[in-house]
Amino acid sequence: MRLTDQEQAMRAGELGPAVQWAIEHQIKVGEYLGAADFVAVSQAHIMADTESLGTAGVEWLERVASLPWEQRQVRIPTITDPRGTDFAAAHRLKQQPWMLELERRAINAFEALGILMTNTCINYQTIMPPLFGEHVAYGDTGVVIYCNSVCGARSNFEGGPSALSAALTGRTPRYGYHLAERRRASLLIEVTFTPRALDEWGALGGIIGRLAGDYWQVPAIAGVDRIPSSDEIKHFGAALASYGSVALFHMMGITPEAQRESDVFGPNAARPAHSVGEAEIRAFQKSYTDEIDCVDLVVFSAPQLSLLELQQVAALLDGRRATIPLLVVTSPPVKADADRLGLSSRIETAGGTVLSGMCFYQSYAREMAEANGWHRLATNSAKLTNIIGGYGYKPALLSMEACVAAACNDGRIGQ
Amino acid sequence: MTANTFFAKAGMGQKTTATALVAKDGFSARYDLDRLRGVFSRAEHKLAGQSYVGRVLVLDAAKGGVATAWMLHEMKARGVMPAALVLNAANPIMVQGVAFADFTMISDFDLDITQAIPNGAMVEVEPSAERPFIRVLAE
Numbered sequence: 001m002r003l004t005d006q007e008q009a010m011r012a013g014e015l016g017p018a019v020q021w022a023i024e025h026q027i028k029v030g031e032y033l034g035a036a037d038f039v040a041v042s043q044a045h046i047m048a049d050t051e052s053l054g055t056a057g058v059e060w061l062e063r064v065a066s067l068p069w070e071q072r073q074v075r076i077p078t079i080t081d082p083r084g085t086d087f088a089a090a091h092r093l094k095q096q097p098w099m100l101e102l103e104r105r106a107i108n109a110f111e112a113l114g115i116l117m118t119n120t121c122i123n124y125q126t127i128m129p130p131l132f133g134e135h136v137a138y139g140d141t142g143v144v145i146y147c148n149s150v151c152g153a154r155s156n157f158e159g160g161p162s163a164l165s166a167a168l169t170g171r172t173p174r175y176g177y178h179l180a181e182r183r184r185a186s187l188l189i190e191v192t193f194t195p196r197a198l199d200e201w202g203a204l205g206g207i208i209g210r211l212a213g214d215y216w217q218v219p220a221i222a223g224v225d226r227i228p229s230s231d232e233i234k235h236f237g238a239a240l241a242s243y244g245s246v247a248l249f250h251m252m253g254i255t256p257e258a259q260r261e262s263d264v265f266g267p268n269a270a271r272p273a274h275s276v277g278e279a280e281i282r283a284f285q286k287s288y289t290d291e292i293d294c295v296d297l298v299v300f301s302a303p304q305l306s307l308l309e310l311q312q313v314a315a316l317l318d319g320r321r322a323t324i325p326l327l328v329v330t331s332p333p334v335k336a337d338a339d340r341l342g343l344s345s346r347i348e349t350a351g352g353t354v355l356s357g358m359c360f361y362q363s364y365a366r367e368m369a370e371a372n373g374w375h376r377l378a379t380n381s382a383k384l385t386n387i388i389g390g391y392g393y394k395p396a397l398l399s400m401e402a403c404v405a406a407a408c409n410d411g412r413i414g415q
Numbered sequence: 416m417t418a419n420t421f422f423a424k425a426g427m428g429q430k431t432t433a434t435a436l437v438a439k440d441g442f443s444a445r446y447d448l449d450r451l452r453g454v455f456s457r458a459e460h461k462l463a464g465q466s467y468v469g470r471v472l473v474l475d476a477a478k479g480g481v482a483t484a485w486m487l488h489e490m491k492a493r494g495v496m497p498a499a500l501v502l503n504a505a506n507p508i509m510v511q512g513v514a515f516a517d518f519t520m521i522s523d524f525d526l527d528i529t530q531a532i533p534n535g536a537m538v539e540v541e542p543s544a545e546r547p548f549i550r551v552l553a554e
């Protein structure tokens with residue numbers, strides 16, 4: 001990789017060992033992935049729940065945090081993905097003290113670097129969405145795909161160590177979706193049914209993710225007959241990223257880089273095409289409900305809920321009572337607004353639990369299952385259905401309405 | 416080199432020799448593994464229930480989210496980890512995780528590597544050669 005004088009100084013250790021480690025890490029990654037040089041980034045977003053970090057990762061962070069301030073401080077605004085707990089509700093989830101202690105240690109270390117603990121995967125709805133063409137270093141696949149596709153920003157998936165590296169150096173290797181030529185579509189999806197409910201949008205994302213298959217594919221979606229809402233495209237993108245490891249899509253006539261088909265397909269480019277309609281979406285949903293007639297809990301999470309989603313959950317619960325655990329997960333600022341607007345109290349009066357700053361699958365999901373006797377889970381998040389099976393759960397993908405109905409009927413589905 | 420040697424476009428880490436565990440399926444540390452027990456845990460995965468500890472994993476594509484970037488480091492610290500990763504298609508998260516954990520991976524071949532390597536074969540992975548490769552030593 002070509003290095004500037006400043007980057008060579010970083011590599012030589014002139015800005016301290018943390019920056020030196022960071023740029024060496026970035027060079028390793030950049031050389032593997034064919035980056036010619038670095039690009040300056042304006043923000044970083046770090047995924048670093050302690051279930052992923054483990055004790056070894058937290059101890060590593062603590063070593064960085066122990067350096068002098070001028071050697072450890074981040075150089076660009078840096079925020080965080082959800083944590084592994086909501087401290088105020090950890091006892092209700094039967095999380096163990098060691099989990100909370102590890103979280104506290106990680107938070108202390110991040111704060112010592114000057115990182116803002118936003119604890120959210122919906123920063124594009126709540127903190128500061130990037131602008132068209134803005135280069136950023138974001139973690140969380142749902143964040144990256146939304147910001148790349150809907151905002152027209154430029155980011156690769158930046159895992160925790162790489163996002164932290166970008167925060168420390170203020171740059172990232174220029175490969176993948178920082179390059180205009182990489183942002184061309186590689187396959188065309190003709191949609192013959194525009195989803196209505198959020199779980200349908202997630203199902204469509206899941207189907208296209210499976211068709212795409214890997215990170216380097218960029219699907220262009222044609223046929224969506226209206227402008228989706230931010231929440232709809234959030235669920236679509238999160239599922240597409242989860243099932244396909246996809247970081248960028250174009251929606252013809254809707255997303256900013258796809259006003260015309262010629263914008264996203266190069267001249268004479270091959271256009272492998274697929275058609276996805278209502279039958280495929282119903283089959284996808286059915287594949288997650290065929291063997292489940294009753295669930296142990298309902299989870300709204302992944303991504304965290306917007307204020308409007310919280311309002312919808314609250315409205316569905318009015319006058320009803322959840323008889324199994326019903327967890328509603330959102331970001332700290334949305335939780336504060338939901339408290340102020342009475343949404344949290346409406347949900348909790350009906351037996352639900354509103355959790356802040358965490359995400360269900362990033363919060364020791366296996367240990368929570370064992371401690372609470374949870375096995376079968378209903379959600380309207382296709383992303384969560386894709387992930388949570390690895391933690392031993394059997395997930396059912398239902399609409400928000402059907403999830404609430406199940407929660408209020410001892411977990412029975414469809415009654 | 417023989418017909419049992421397959422070249423990758425990129426590699427990172429140290430030379431490794433171990434038994435191959437092969438499947439035409441994806442890989443994500445969060446989505447697919449019980450990292451405490453060291454087994455594939457997602458029921459739908461073609462290697463469900465099998466131990467990955469000490470094996471060269473020969474799989475199709477990197478899948479899932481960003482957590483693997485931390486998790487490989489955590490797995491290595493506890494010694495419950497594969498010997499190496501060999502993928503048809505890597506994604507940035509897998510590269511970042513391998514770099515952070517000082518782990519071994521090669522990826523991107525001219526053929527489907529999951530069809531070329533027999534499951535259970537003893538293989539050598541050499542990521543630092545001018546052309547990184549995997550070689551079948553014994554079937």
